[in-house]
Amino acid sequence: MTDGMKNPAEETKPGLEPLLEVRQITKRFPGVLALDAVSVKFYPGEVHAVVGENGAGKSTLMKIVAGAYVPDSGEIILQNQQVNFAHPVEAFAKGISIIYQEFNLLPDRSVAQNIFLGREPARFGIIDMPQLNKNTTSVLEELGVEKLISPTTLVSSLSVAAQQIVEIAKAISYDSKVLIMDEPTAALTSVEVKMLDDLVRRLKARGMAVIFISHRLGEVFDIADKITVLKDGQLVNTVNVKDASPADVVYMMVGRALDHYFPPLGSAQDFGEVVLQVREASNDFLRDVDLELRRGEIVGVAGLQGSGRTELAQALFGVVPFKTGAIEIRGQTQMVKSPYDAIRLGMGFVTEDRKAEGLCPKQPIRDNMLMTIRALQSLFGFILKDGVRKSRKLVPTLGTQVDVRTDSFDREAQFLSGGNQQKVVLTKWLASDAGIFIFDEPTRGIDVESKASIHDLIRGLTRQGVAVLMISSELSEIIGMSDRILVMRDGRIAGALPAQSREADIMLVATGHPGRNGSDRGVETRKE
C-alpha cells in the first residue's frame, strides 16, 4: 500500500501490527495480467474475506501467499520479515496453511494418520500409537470437535464438513498462524456452515489470521471482519464489514466496460419454434429446472462457481442425466440417458475442459473432426474405406467453415493454439449436424482475437437455425452474446433476465442478494 493512501479499514486496529502483508504483488501469466500491484494487510484475530468475480485474481493471490506460485514482483511480509516461498512446504513451515477446494487428505487413512502424516510420534521409527491418538484428540479438543470425530476413523467415512474440520485440525497441529480457505462453504449444508462459523471464531480467538475466498456474500457478511475486493487482477478496496453493504460490495466486484466487440444480437424474426424444453427436471445437483430454447437464439447461463451451470449442461447432454422431469426435443418427449442419446437427438456439447473432454490431443485434427460421425456409425462398419473417402471430402469443408489455421489436418490436435483447438471441437458437432449446441465456457483460455472469431462462429450458427445454450463465467461474454439470460444459484435457475441486462443485476441474482441497486430493472427473481 502506498503511503499516501490511508485506508479506512486500517484505522480500526490502532497499534496492531499486521500478521501478514502483501505489497505490490504482480503476477503475469501468458497473455494475462493476473495480479497488478495488489497490496493487502491481514491482521491477527481477524477473518478476512477476499471476493471478486471469476478470474479476478483471488486464487492467484492466495496461491502466492501459500507458496504455490512465485510472484513476478512484490513482497510478502510475515510478522515483519520478508519471506520468499519457492514451494508450499516452505510457506507451511512458516505457519501459512491453505485448504483448497479439492481436499488434500488421504481417504483410506485415519484422521490421526492424516493429521500427523510425516510427523508421527515414534521411537526408533516405530510409531507410538497411543501417543498418536492422544495428540490427535488434543488437537480435536482445541477445535471442540473431539466428540464428533474420532482419531481412528477413516477419512473416507467422514462427511465433507468433517473432512474440512480434519484439514483445519491439521493446519492447527502445525501451529499455523495464517489459515487460508478456498471456498470453504461451497459443499456444505447450512448446519455445517454454522459449525464452520463457530470453528472460525475459535481460530480468531487463538489470534490466527483467517483468510477465506468465497462467492457467497451472505456468508462473507456473517463471518468476515474485513472484505477485500479484487477485480481484473487489481485491488478495488479493502473495507470493514460493518461499514459496507452487500450491494456496495457487488458494485465493487462488477461494473467494467465490455472488453471487445461482440456480434449483433438476434432479433425477433430470427427466433423460431422451441426445439428444447425442460420441465421440472432434477438430479443430485439440480432442482426443478425449467427451460426453453428456440431455434436461432442464444440463451446465456450465468451463475457463480458451484451454482450448477456445468451440471446443467451435463444433465442436458446425458453425462449426468436428470432423474426426474421431462425433456422435449422438437416437440417430442425424449429420454436423454447418455451422450450417445444426446448426439443422436442432434445435440452438441462443447465442453469446458477442452483438453480433457473436448479433444483427443494426440490424434490428428482429421480424426478429431470425424469423431462424432464415427460414433453414430455402426461399430462393425469398415471405417477404413468409408472413413477415408468421407474425410477427404468433409474435413477440408469443415476446416474452411470454421477457419482452422493449420498446414495439415494430419497434424496432432495438441499442436494447435487454444482458439484453433476450440474450432476443431466445434467441427465435431458441425459434422454431426447438431441442431442444439451447448457451450460450456466457449472462450476460456483463448486469446482475444480468437475469442471474437469464436463469438462470430456461435452467432453464425444461430443464423443457420441452430439453438445455442451458452454457459459462461465471464459476465461480459454473457451480456455481449445472449438473447436471453438465465442465472443459476444453488442448483436452480434463480432468475431469467432480458438481453443486455447489467452485470450488477446478474450478480445480485447469482449471489442471492436482490438489493437496492437491481430490482428496478425488471429482475425476475423466483420465490424459493
Add this chain to the structure above:
Amino acid sequence: MTTLVLDRSGFQRFIRRIPPVYVFLILVFAGGAILDFTLSDGQMITNPAIQTNIFVRSVALGIVAVGQTFVIIGASIDLSVALVISVTAVMTSFIMQGDPAKVPLAILFVSAIGVVTGLVNGLIITKLKVNAFIATLGTTLILRGILNASFANYKGSIPRSFEYFGYGRIGPVPVSVLVLLTVVLAGWFILARTRFGFQLYGTGGNIEVARLSGLRTDRVLIIAHIVSSLTAVLTGLFLVSRLRAGAPWVGPDGVYDLESIATTVIGGTALAGGKGGVWGTIGGVLMFSVIDTLFNQLGVNPFMKNILRGVIIILAVASYTVRSKREAA
C-alpha cells in the same frame, strides 16, 4: 450431529478390517472340500499332511507377494521380481558349489544383488520419472539377458545343510512356513506400526499431499523397491533350497511377477496405491494354494486351474469395486 460423522460400532469396524479375500478363501476351501469328498478321497480335510502342504506351497509366492504389496501400496509396481528370483537361485548354487562354508558368502552376494536391483528400480522410477511398469520391465530384460548369456542350465549345487530351509521342520511345522509367517508379521508391523509404513501409505495415497506434508517421497519409494527385491531374493533362496540347484527359468516359470501382483490385488490392495496390506495378500496366496491342492487331489489337468484362478481374480476385484461404489453412494 449424525450428519457429520458416519461412525460405526467397534464390532462393525473389526469385521470391516478383515480383508474380504478371506470370505473367498473359505468359500473356495469349503467348495474344494466338498468336491474332494464327492470326487476323490476327501484328504483335503482329513489329512494334515496335505493341509500342511497348502502352506508350504504358499511360501515361495507368499514371501515375494509381501514385497509386491509394499510397492503397490506405494502406487508403484515391480515386474522384476521373477528375474531376481532366478538370479538368486542360480547364483546361490553357483557360489555354494555344495560347500557349506560358502553359504554366508552366497547369501550376502545375492542380498547385495537384491539391494542393487531395488535401488536401480527405485532410482529409475523416482529420478528419471519412468513409469514403474516400464522401468521394472526394463530391468527384467536386462537381468534376463545377463542370466541367459551366462547360464544355460542348472549350475552348481547347494550343501545338505542349506536344504534345511526348504525341507526342515521344527516339530510338526516346516521351517519354510515359519519363515513365511515371520515375513508376513514383519511386513504387517512395518506397514502398520512404523513411520516408513505410514509414509508409504501417504506416498501411494496421494503423492502431492505427501510432499506437502514434508515427506521425502522418492526415498520412501526407493526403500519400498529394495524391500520388494529382497523378498524376491528370499523366495529365490527358498526355491534353490527345494530344488537343490538353481536354473535361469525358476522365476519366470513360476510366474512370480504376475502372480504376486494378482494375489496382492485379490487381497484388497488398490493398484492405485495408498490402501491395503499384507494380510489380504497372504489370503490371496493361500487361495491360490488351495486351488492347486484341489486340482492335485482331483487329478485334473493342472493347466485347467488357471481358468479358476482367472475367474477368481476377476470376481474378487469386481466385488471390491461394486462394494466401494455402494459405499460412495
